[in-house]
Amino acid sequence: MKINNLENISARAKEAESYNQQFEKKSVEMILVWAAEKFAGKIVFACSFGAEDMVIMDLIYKYKLPIEVITLDTGRLPGETYDLIEATEKKYGLAISVYYPQTSTVEKLTSEKGLFSFRESIANRKECCQIRKIEPLRRGLAGKKAWITGIRKDQSVTRTIAQKMEFDEANQLFKINPLLDWSEEMIWEYIKEKKVPYNDLHEQGYPSIGCQPCTRAIKKGEDIRAGRWWWENPDQKECGLHGYCKVSKKS
Numbered sequence: 001m002k003i004n005n006l007e008n009i010s011a012r013a014k015e016a017e018s019y020n021q022q023f024e025k026k027s028v029e030m031i032l033v034w035a036a037e038k039f040a041g042k043i044v045f046a047c048s049f050g051a052e053d054m055v056i057m058d059l060i061y062k063y064k065l066p067i068e069v070i071t072l073d074t075g076r077l078p079g080e081t082y083d084l085i086e087a088t089e090k091k092y093g094l095a096i097s098v099y100y101p102q103t104s105t106v107e108k109l110t111s112e113k114g115l116f117s118f119r120e121s122i123a124n125r126k127e128c129c130q131i132r133k134i135e136p137l138r139r140g141l142a143g144k145k146a147w148i149t150g151i152r153k154d155q156s157v158t159r160t161i162a163q164k165m166e167f168d169e170a171n172q173l174f175k176i177n178p179l180l181d182w183s184e185e186m187i188w189e190y191i192k193e194k195k196v197p198y199n200d201l202h203e204q205g206y207p208s209i210g211c212q213p214c215t216r217a218i219k220k221g222e223d224i225r226a227g228r229w230w231w232e233n234p235d236q237k238e239c240g241l242h243g244y245c246k247v248s249k250k251s
C-alpha cells in the first residue's frame with residue numbers, strides 16, 4: 001500500500017515537472033486558462049486577498065474562468081481584509097467560499113493556552129496555524145485535482161525552491177503558482193493599471209498580510225515578509241500551507 005502511494009507520488013511529481021517545462025513559455029493568463037480546462041470542475045483558487053491574489057482574482061474574472069474561489073477566515077484577520085473581501089465580492093460578483101476553523105478545536109486551544117500562545121514557541125505557532133489555516137484548507141481542497149496560489153519566488157527565502165507546477169504531497173493534488181516569476185513591481189503595475197481592489201494595509205507599510213496579531217508593518221529596507229511572525233527566523237516563516245519551510249532549512 002505504502003509502495004503504491006510512493007509510486008503514485010513519484011509519477012505525479014514527474015507529470016508536474018513535464019507541465020513545468022511547458023509553462024516556461026506560457027503567460028499567466030495562458031496557464032490559468034489551461035489549468036481551468038485541464039482540471040475542469042476540480043480546480044480551486046485559494047485566495048488570501050494579498051496583492052498577488054488580487055491579480056489572479058482579476059484574471060479569473062476577466063476570462064470568466066470556471067475556477068472555484070475559496071478563502072480561509074482564521075478568526076484573527078485584520079478588519080481591512082474583511083473590507084476587501086466584501087469589496088471584491090461586490091466588484092466581481094464572484095461567489096467566494098469561506099472556510100472557518102472548527103469551533104471546538106479553537107475553543108480547546110484558547111481555553112488551554114490562551115489567545116496568544118503562538119508567540120511563545122514555534123511549535124505553538126504551528127499548532128495555531130494548523131487549527132486556523134491548514135485544517136480548513138484541507139477541507140477546501142478535498143476532492144479537487146489542483147489548486148492555484150499567488151506565491152512569488154522573491155517573497156521569501158522559503159519560496160525560492162517553488163515551481164510553477166508542483167505535486168503537493170500533503171494535500172495530494174497539483175499546485176499551480178502562475179505568478180512565481182513576477183516581481184513586486186509587476187504586481188503593483190497590474191493592480192494600478194486595471195484598478196484592482198487591494199488591502200488598505202498595503203498603503204501603511206504592510207507588503208504581506210496575514211492574521212492581525214502575527215503581522216506588523218515593515219521598516220524601509222526590511223524584507224517584504226519581515227512583518228510576518230517577526231519574532232521567528234526567516235527560514236521558519238511559513239504557516240505550513242505551502243510546505244516549503246522544511247525543505248529550505250536544508251539549504
Ligand code: SF4
Pocket residue numbers: 074076118125126128129130132133210211213214239
Ligand atoms: S498566523 Fe498567527 S493567528 Fe493566524 S493562524 Fe497562524 S499563528 Fe494563528
